[in-house]
Amino acid sequence: xxxxxxxxxxxxxxxxxxxxxxxxxxxxxxxxxxxxxxxxxxxxxxxxxxxxxxxxxxxxxxxxxxxxxxxxxxxxxxxxxxxxxxxxxxxxxxxxxxxxxxxxxxxxxxxxxxxxxxxxxxxxxxxxxxxxxxxxxxxxxxxxxxxxxxxxxxxxxxxxxxxxxxxxxxxxxxxxxxxxxxxxxxxxxxxxxxxxx
Ligand SMILES: CC(C)(COP(=O)(O)OP(=O)(O)OC[C@H]1O[C@@H](n2cnc3c(N)ncnc32)[C@H](O)[C@@H]1OP(=O)(O)O)[C@@H](O)C(=O)NCCC(=O)NCCS
Numbered sequence: 001x002x003x004x005x006x007x008x009x010x011x012x013x014x015x016x017x018x019x020x021x022x023x024x025x026x027x028x029x030x031x032x033x034x035x036x037x038x039x040x041x042x043x044x045x046x047x048x049x050x051x052x053x054x055x056x057x058x059x060x061x062x063x064x065x066x067x068x069x070x071x072x073x074x075x076x077x078x079x080x081x082x083x084x085x086x087x088x089x090x091x092x093x094x095x096x097x098x099x100x101x102x103x104x105x106x107x108x109x110x111x112x113x114x115x116x117x118x119x120x121x122x123x124x125x126x127x128x129x130x131x132x133x134x135x136x137x138x139x140x141x142x143x144x145x146x147x148x149x150x151x152x153x154x155x156x157x158x159x160x161x162x163x164x165x166x167x168x169x170x171x172x173x174x175x176x177x178x179x180x181x182x183x184x185x186x187x188x189x190x191x192x193x194x195x196x197x
Pocket of ligand 1: 163
């Protein structure tokens with residue numbers, strides 16, 4: 001059975017934040033997915049580590065978080081999909097999105113640092129769900145804006161970001177390598193909320 005054989009397989013997926021206690025379980029699958037995605041940033045375990053291992057900033061200048069799309073074993077359809085283990089991923093992890101927030105006096109500023117959904121699972125709303133979860137976290141960090149960079153040829157990602165309310169605010173000539181390509185900087189302005197805790 002392939003993911004496409006299961007009716008609406010993405011419906012049983014859970015999108016959640018990775019917790020510090022699961023560093024070892026999370027790092028390798030995320031590195032593998034990032035490497036398999038030609039247009040995602042190719043991160044090492046060391047680069048990823050602070051996104052999983054650190055909690056909220058608590059007075060520190062920068063907070064990081066990574067959100068995962070995982071098969072939910074208690075959901076019928078997803079359990080069948082999880083048994084398939086597409087791309088050899090542990091625990092049915094089929095997508096991630098990593099964010100950071102710089103805390104400043106007043107409002108903070110967030111960045112979508114990296115994001116990918118495994119090929120067979122794309123165009124089923126998973127990227128949108130990961131983005132929504134991350135944007136909620138950015139709001140909770142009292143970020144006023146969220147920035148990202150994207151290859152100018154990456155139509156799928158640009159469409160996803162525009163749909164989520166991002167707009168192009170700048171160009172980054174020669175920002176990407178292998179292949180060399182210009183980047184677009186995109187920004188979403190968030191409604192400010194009071195930082196809790
Ligand atoms: C970009 C990416 C994360 C999108 O994930 P996804 O799960 O396919 O996205 P969704 O299914 O949530 O799509 C949401 C919206 O994005 C747009 N979109 C997604 N894939 C698209 C495609 N191939 N072509 C056009 N629009 C697309 C659509 O507007 C879509 O809304 P719709 O389904 O109502 O039409 C995925 O394509 C991916 O992993 N790409 C490789 C890695 C990458 O480029 N990462 C971003 C680096 S900046």
